[in-house]
Each structure stands twice: as structure tokens, then as C-alpha cells.
Amino acid sequence: MGVDSNIMSSQIGYPNLLGSPSLRLLALGAALTLGGCSFADEVIWPTVAGDETKAGTDIAPSLGTATTAGFSVTPGQPTGTQVGARTAQLRSDLAGLQGQMNVRSTELETIRSQTRTHADAYHAGKAGIEAKLQVGTTPGNPLLVSQWNQTQAELDQMARDINNMTALSTVIAGNASTATYLLDTIQATFGLSGAVDADHVQLETLQDNTKQTVVIINSLLGELREDTARQTTYLANERAALNTLSSAIKRGQIFGGRGFSATQISAPAAPRLTQAPRAAGELPTTPPLVVIRFDRPDVEYERSLYTALSQALELRPGAEFTVLAVSPAGGTAANVQLAQTESRSNAERVFQSMSDMGLPPDRVQLSATTSSGVAANEVRIYVR
Numbered sequence: 001m002g003v004d005s006n007i008m009s010s011q012i013g014y015p016n017l018l019g020s021p022s023l024r025l026l027a028l029g030a031a032l033t034l035g036g037c038s039f040a041d042e043v044i045w046p047t048v049a050g051d052e053t054k055a056g057t058d059i060a061p062s063l064g065t066a067t068t069a070g071f072s073v074t075p076g077q078p079t080g081t082q083v084g085a086r087t088a089q090l091r092s093d094l095a096g097l098q099g100q101m102n103v104r105s106t107e108l109e110t111i112r113s114q115t116r117t118h119a120d121a122y123h124a125g126k127a128g129i130e131a132k133l134q135v136g137t138t139p140g141n142p143l144l145v146s147q148w149n150q151t152q153a154e155l156d157q158m159a160r161d162i163n164n165m166t167a168l169s170t171v172i173a174g175n176a177s178t179a180t181y182l183l184d185t186i187q188a189t190f191g192l193s194g195a196v197d198a199d200h201v202q203l204e205t206l207q208d209n210t211k212q213t214v215v216i217i218n219s220l221l222g223e224l225r226e227d228t229a230r231q232t233t234y235l236a237n238e239r240a241a242l243n244t245l246s247s248a249i250k251r252g253q254i255f256g257g258r259g260f261s262a263t264q265i266s267a268p269a270a271p272r273l274t275q276a277p278r279a280a281g282e283l284p285t286t287p288p289l290v291v292i293r294f295d296r297p298d299v300e301y302e303r304s305l306y307t308a309l310s311q312a313l314e315l316r317p318g319a320e321f322t323v324l325a326v327s328p329a330g331g332t333a334a335n336v337q338l339a340q341t342e343s344r345s346n347a348e349r350v351f352q353s354m355s356d357m358g359l360p361p362d363r364v365q366l367s368a369t370t371s372s373g374v375a376a377n378e379v380r381i382y383v384r
Contacts, residue, residue, distance in 0.1 A: 061227075066220045176217045305354070325377075346379050
């Protein structure tokens with residue numbers, strides 16, 4: 001199917017849409033009216049040049065490297081005093097705590113290694129699916145379905161890795177509390193009577209050892225918590241990406257390499273069509289991002305729609321959209337009613353396509369109206 005593209009010059013600017021100084025807004029508008037896979041010059045949307053690829057959108061976040069290296073417990077000598085005996089006990093408690101933390105550190109390294117292995121396997125599987133879809137394949141290809149299931153399993157393994165991180169974080173937080181308690185106890189021991197100078201010298205050394213232990217444990221704990229938060233966000237985005245791939249496998253083609261990234265992907269909700277959002281026949285004065293003209297059966301619009309939405313989200317990642325079903329107002333009452341029903345169905349189909357592409361459904365509003373200015377059913381998409 002051929003595609004005719006009319007590009008028209010425009011001085012339209014959207015300074016509030018620029019999310020980064022590295023993005024440059026061209027004085028060029030792309031006309032994106034789609035009907036039977038054709039373009040017209042009714043609709044204007046600015047294109048973006050510069051950083052077209054967002055680094056790290058499909059790469060697993062790096063994991064921390066902190067360990068318990070640096071622990072030390074300076075040996076002491078008996079002094080024959082009760083304070084000396086107390087100091088020896090506290091020294092033993094600190095050594096025991098450090099031993100526990102060394103075990104925790106080893107467990108963390110194991111989790112990190114497993115997470116990297118699962119992430120590598122996941123991305124290899126995902127890349128293989130995307131590569132096959134890029135060149136096209138049969139809808140519902142069973143080989144790709146099997147590969148998708150394996151890729152999903154690797155992502156589930158990463159979810160278990162996150163659970164292990166969370167559980168380990170809880171244990172280490174307890175160790176951190178113990179270290180702080182030891183430090184407070186050592187400080188209080190300075191106030192006990194019956195000590196000799198050697199007791200206080202050894203207490204000062206033990207206090208330094210304990211402070212160092214507290215710093216190392218807190219550093220490890222803070223890094224682990226940051227890793228867990230990043231991995232959790234990453235996992236949510238990748239689950240949305242896999243849902244997009246699932247829809248692409250059903251169609252046998254991919255929209256544009258990957259789904260839209262979002263900080264939070266809402267659970268799909270049933271779309272609600274409002275009654276006419278404005279007086280019948282009155283259309284918004286702002287130009288739509290996309291017009292899809294359903295003037296023939298089986299209009300193929302998804303690839304062009306994906307491109308248009310990608311540009312819009314590149315300019316304004318938090319953009320929301322209105323999908324407006326527009327049906328002709330002329331003809332008999334029965335024809336008008338039939339056109340309205342078909343137009344609503346088309347709008348719901350477009351809504352589902354946008355959801356399949358990874359756009360959060362709660363950022364899309366559906367509406368409907370009639371217009372004497374259209375000859376066939378249309379679906380118009382506006383940026384809100």
C-alpha cells in the first residue's frame with residue numbers, strides 16, 4: 001500500500017514541550033491525516049531532531065558494588081578490671097556482627113550475579129523477538145510465542161531477585177541497628193567507674209572500629225535500597241514492553257521497535273465514551289495530532305499512529321490524549337445513528353491500539369461527536 005506524504009513548513013513552536021535542552025524543535029510540521037494509509041496536509045505537528053535515542057531505555061540499571069571490605073577489629077589485652085572485661089565482650093560482639101555482615105555481603109554478591117544473568121537472558125530473548133518482528137512474520141507465530149514465554153520467565157526471575165534484595169535489605173537494616181546499639185553501648189562504657197587508662201585506650205580503639213563498621217553497613221544498605229527501587233521501576237517498564245511485544249506477535253509486526261516508556265503503566269481500564277463533548281457539528285479549533293479516515297475496510301493505521309505518538313511523547317512525555325470519534329451528520333436519522341455506532345467502534349479500536357503500544361489507558365480520553373464537514377467516519381486524536 002502506498003503512502004503519500006505532504007510536508008508543509010510551519011512556524012509553530014511549543015517551548016513548554018521541550019523536556020531537555022538537547023532537543024531542538026524544527027520549524028517543520030508533519031501532516032498526519034491517515035485514511036487508507038494516505039497522508040494529507042491538514043494536520044500539523046512539529047518534528048524533533050537531535051537526541052532521538054534515549055540512552056538506557058531498554059538496558060537493565062547497573063547494580064551497586066559496595067561490600068563489607070574494610071571491616072577491622074583491633075585486638076586488646078586483658079586489664080583485670082570490670083571495664084576491661086566489658087570491653088572484651090563488646091569487642092567480641094563487634095567481631096560477631098562483622099562476621100554476619102560478611103555473610104550478608106556474600107549473599108548480596110550472589111543476588112547481583114543472578115540478576116545480571118537473568119537480565120542478559122531477558123534482553124537476548126527480547127532482542128530476538130524484536131528482530132524477527134522488524135522483518136515481519138506470521139500473526140501469532142508459535143515460535144515467537146514460545147520465545148516470548150521464555151523471555152517472560154526471565155523477567156519473573158528478575159522479580160524474584162528483587163524480592164531477595166528486599167528481604168536481604170530487611171536483614172541488613174537489623175544489622176545496622178545492632179551496630180548503632182553497639183556504638184551507643186561503647187560510649188556509655190566510658191562512664192563506668194573502676195577503669196584504668198588502658199581500658200579507655202582500648203575503648204577508643206573499639207569505638208573507632210565500630211564507627212567504621214556503622215559507615216560500611218549503612219553504605220551497603222543505602223546502595224541496596226537504591227538498587228531495589230531502580231530494579232522495581234525497571235521491571236514495571238519492561239512488563240509493559242513485553243505486553244507491547246505480545247500484541248505485536250499477535251499481529252506479526254512491531255509498531256516501532258518498542259513500546260512507549262512510562263514511569264507507571266496503569267492497568268487497562270474499560271474506555272468510556274462520553275456524549276458529544278461539545279455542540280453537535282462543532283470540532284476543536286486546535287489541529288489534531290492524527291486524523292484516521294475510515295473510508296474503506298481494513299484501514300491500516302497503526303504504524304503511522306505509533307510514529308505520530310512517539311513524536312508527541314518525545315516532545316512531552318507526560319502528554320495526554322483525546323480520541324474523538326467523528327461521524328457524518330448528513331443523511332437519514334437511521335444512517336446518522338449507524339454512522340455514530342461505527343465511529344464509536346473505530347474509536348475504541350484506536351484506543352486499544354494505543355494501549356497495546358504501551359500508552360497508559362488512563363492518559364487517553366474517548367469522546368464522540370458528529371460533523372457535517374466529514375463525508376466518512378473519522379477518528380481524530382488530540383494532545384491534551
